[in-house]
Structures are given as structure tokens and as C-alpha cells.
Amino acid sequence: MPSWHPGSAEFDTMQAGAAETGVAQADLEQAIGALARDIRRLDTEEACARIARLRRQAARDGFLPAATMADGLADALRRQGRAAPLQSWLDALAMAAGCGGAPDATPALLATIGVRFAA
Numbered sequence: 001m002p003s004w005h006p007g008s009a010e011f012d013t014m015q016a017g018a019a020e021t022g023v024a025q026a027d028l029e030q031a032i033g034a035l036a037r038d039i040r041r042l043d044t045e046e047a048c049a050r051i052a053r054l055r056r057q058a059a060r061d062g063f064l065p066a067a068t069m070a071d072g073l074a075d076a077l078r079r080q081g082r083a084a085p086l087q088s089w090l091d092a093l094a095m096a097a098g099c100g101g102a103p104d105a106t107p108a109l110l111a112t113i114g115v116r117f118a119a
Contacts, residue, residue: 024061028097031057032066036090044081048074058097065096065105072110088113 031054039047055070073089092109099105 025063025097025100028054028058028061028063028066029094032090032094032097036094039086039090044077047077051077054093062101063097063099064101064103065099065109066093068106069093069096069109072113085113 035047035050035054038050042050051070051074055067055074058064058066058070069089069092073084073086073093076084076089077086092113095112096105096109099109
């Protein structure tokens with residue numbers, strides 16, 4: 001039976017994993033912030049390339065809702081160009097980064113974009 005008290009191997013492993021996740025989340029949030037800051041100055045091709053890198057980063061680190069939101073953002077940008085609701089997608093992407101790898105977060109995040117479309 002695992003021992004989860006401070007100083008145990010299991011506890012140390014759990015703490016190391018949480019620290020790695022925290023660093024990965026901070027890196028992802030930083031990349032999202034940089035994209036949000038720059039996206040209006042980028043042409044569509046360059047913006048989609050940055051979004052693709054962000055999506056790969058999110059997927060690699062297990063942030064599947066963020067990877068899904070990045071896919072949606074890139075798709076919206078390719079289909080609608082600058083008419084796409086970029087801020088709604090960027091907001092959902094930022095929220096997704098905070099959800100970690102919770103797969104059940106994706107439908108709720110997509111719904112927030114749908115609600116914003118209807119407004």
C-alpha cells in the first residue's frame with residue numbers, strides 16, 4: 001500500500017509531478033498570453049503557425065482541452081480570417097490551460113464560445 005506522508009517516495013514523486021505540471025502550465029499560459037498580445041499583428045498564416053506550435057505544446061504536456069481550443073482557434077481563423085471571434089477563442093484557450101488535462105472541460109469551454117456567438 002502506498003505511503004502518502006511527507007518524505008515517502010510516493011509523496012516525493014507526487015510533488016515532483018505536480019511541480020512539472022505547474023511549470024508546463026505556466027509555460028503554456030505564457031505562450032497563450034504572447035499569442036493574444038501578437039495575434040492582431042500577425043498575418044493569418046503566421047498566426048496559424050503559432051497556434052499550431054501552441055497546440056503541439058499543449059498536447060505534449062497533456063493539456064488536451066487547450067489543444068482542442070487551439071485547433072478551434074486555428075480553424076476559425078482559417079475559415080473566417082479576421083472576422084473570427086478571436087478574443088472569445090483566446091479566452092477559452094486561456095481557461096483551458098487552467099483546466100489541465102480534464103477531458104470533460106472541453107465541451108463546457110466550447111459551449112462558452114457558442115454562448116458568446118449567440119450574444
